[in-house]
Amino acid sequence: MFTRNLLAAAGILAASMATAQTEVPFALDWKFEGPSAPYFAAIDNGHFEAEGLSVTIEAGSGSVQTIPKIATGAFPIGFGDINSVIKFLDQNPGAPVTAVMMVYDKPPFAIVGRKSLGVSEPKDLEGKILGAPPPDGAWAQWPVFVGETGIDASTVTVEPVGFPTREPMLAEGNVAAITGFSFSSVVNLKRLGVEADDISNILMADHGLQLYGNAILVNTDWAAENGDTVEAFLRAVAKGWQDVIADPAAGIESLLERNPAADAALETERLQMAIDQNVVTDYVKANGMGGIDAARMEAAIAQLGQTYEFQGTPDASLYFTDAYLPDGGFALN
Numbered sequence: 001m002f003t004r005n006l007l008a009a010a011g012i013l014a015a016s017m018a019t020a021q022t023e024v025p026f027a028l029d030w031k032f033e034g035p036s037a038p039y040f041a042a043i044d045n046g047h048f049e050a051e052g053l054s055v056t057i058e059a060g061s062g063s064v065q066t067i068p069k070i071a072t073g074a075f076p077i078g079f080g081d082i083n084s085v086i087k088f089l090d091q092n093p094g095a096p097v098t099a100v101m102m103v104y105d106k107p108p109f110a111i112v113g114r115k116s117l118g119v120s121e122p123k124d125l126e127g128k129i130l131g132a133p134p135p136d137g138a139w140a141q142w143p144v145f146v147g148e149t150g151i152d153a154s155t156v157t158v159e160p161v162g163f164p165t166r167e168p169m170l171a172e173g174n175v176a177a178i179t180g181f182s183f184s185s186v187v188n189l190k191r192l193g194v195e196a197d198d199i200s201n202i203l204m205a206d207h208g209l210q211l212y213g214n215a216i217l218v219n220t221d222w223a224a225e226n227g228d229t230v231e232a233f234l235r236a237v238a239k240g241w242q243d244v245i246a247d248p249a250a251g252i253e254s255l256l257e258r259n260p261a262a263d264a265a266l267e268t269e270r271l272q273m274a275i276d277q278n279v280v281t282d283y284v285k286a287n288g289m290g291g292i293d294a295a296r297m298e299a300a301i302a303q304l305g306q307t308y309e310f311q312g313t314p315d316a317s318l319y320f321t322d323a324y325l326p327d328g329g330f331a332l333n
Contacts, residue, residue: 021054022229027069027078029060029214032259034271035183037251039079042240044254051232057258064135067217071097076222077233079103081137082215083304086319090310096220099320101234101290103241104213104278109138111145111202112185113177114170120200122149122207131161131175138179141204141211143307148208167192177202183273187266203277210299212292213278215320223324230324238289238330245280245332248272280332288329291322 028036039057042048048055060066063080067088070078073096082099089095111130113119119128122145132139146153159175166178167185171192178185182201189199205211216237223230244251252268283293294316301314 020052021049022052023054023056024048024077024229024233025075026055026057026233027060027066027075028057029063029066029078029080031059032255033184033262034187034252034255034267034269035274037248037255037267037271038240038244039237040240040254040258041243041251042236044257045240045243047236047239047243048233051236053229053232053236055233055236062135063137063214067097070217070219071095073219073222076219076226077230078217079214080217081107082212082319083107083137083140083300085215085217086301086304086314087308089318090308090312090314093312096222097217098220098318099215100218100223100230100322100324101216101237102212102292102320103215103289104274105281105284105289106203106205106278107137107209107211107213108181108183108274108278109141109204109209109211109213110180110182110185111138111177111204112170112180112182112189113200113202114173114194114198115200116198117173117176119177122151122202125177126152126155128176129157129159129174131159131166131169131178133163133166133179134160136163136179138181138204140307141209142179144209144303145204145207147306170194182277183270186273187270190269191263191266210296210303212297212300218324227324234290234324235326235330238332241279241289241330242332244271245275248275284329284332289332290325290329292320 043055063084066078066080067084069075085099118124161169167188169175170178171189171194182203186199186201218230248268248271252264255267256262256264297316
């Protein structure tokens with residue numbers, strides 16, 4: 001009898017602990033690829049569970065689609081491009097969405113070319129054909145990139161391309177360069193058989209672009225009532241990034257459990273590129289992960305205004321808050 005009672009009590013306790021887990025659906029901006037590994041690592045390594053959270057992750061098809069999911073409350077939290085958030089809030093004043101943790105301190109916007117086709121640096125684009133998907137985030141920054149680098153844009157032939165055909169067109173030599181996320185286009189080209197030594201990865205952030213990149217986003221109405229949950233979520237995410245920075249291969253194992261068709265070597269490379277180029281920047285090393293520099297944000301908004309006509313007056317306080325971050329951000333070592 002005592003044993004049965006003890007087992008029953010243990011079962012009740014286990015059930016109670018299970019129901020105590022707060023369910024949090026999380027919307028990604030893109031498919032399950034290398035850079036999403038930290039979020040799966042945070043699940044598999046118990047970081048979300050330790051914070052009392054039960055997190056499910058949904059793939060996305062771009063920040064433009066992810067942001068409305070959060071603003072409407074379909075998802076309380078997600079991951080997307082802060083520049084798209086700025087435009088969304090300008091077009092939808094008062095929408096309940098903002099960024100709470102910067103992840104890509106340096107955006108992955110890039111011009112990716114082939115050296116064998118004559119593109120190694122920005123000025124090489126003159127006289128060449130550039131493939132650019134019209135909705136592409138990197139293409140949106142082309143005018144700023146042109147202004148910062150002094151490219152004569154009138155000599156560049158821009159060929160509108162689709163996302164699925166972008167890298168194949170470059171691999172086949174139909175265009176000399178493309179716009180895109182660096183870690184997406186470079187790795188995709190390698191998958192198509194283009195030699196690494198033939199690929200030029202021209203990061204816009206290395207040529208005057210001040211913009212930030214992707215961040216953790218929240219529905220502000222939900223966050224106002226669930227501040228502790230937001231803080232817990234961000235702590236677990238930071239630990240997931242710490243894990244994959246320390247051991248990228250293990251992080252990719254978590255990814256492969258959700259996307260068995262992925263190529264482990266290529267996705268490890270994609271993740272490492274995101275870590276080295278976008279996440280662990282000099283600013284993050286000095287100031288911790290998650291926060292932003294106010295002066296740079298103002299400069300970024302002004303730069304965004306070169307390619308986007310604001311309907312209202314931009315207000316940096318609407319686009320990012322550090323209210324849910326620890327002082328000094330998250331250390332990544």
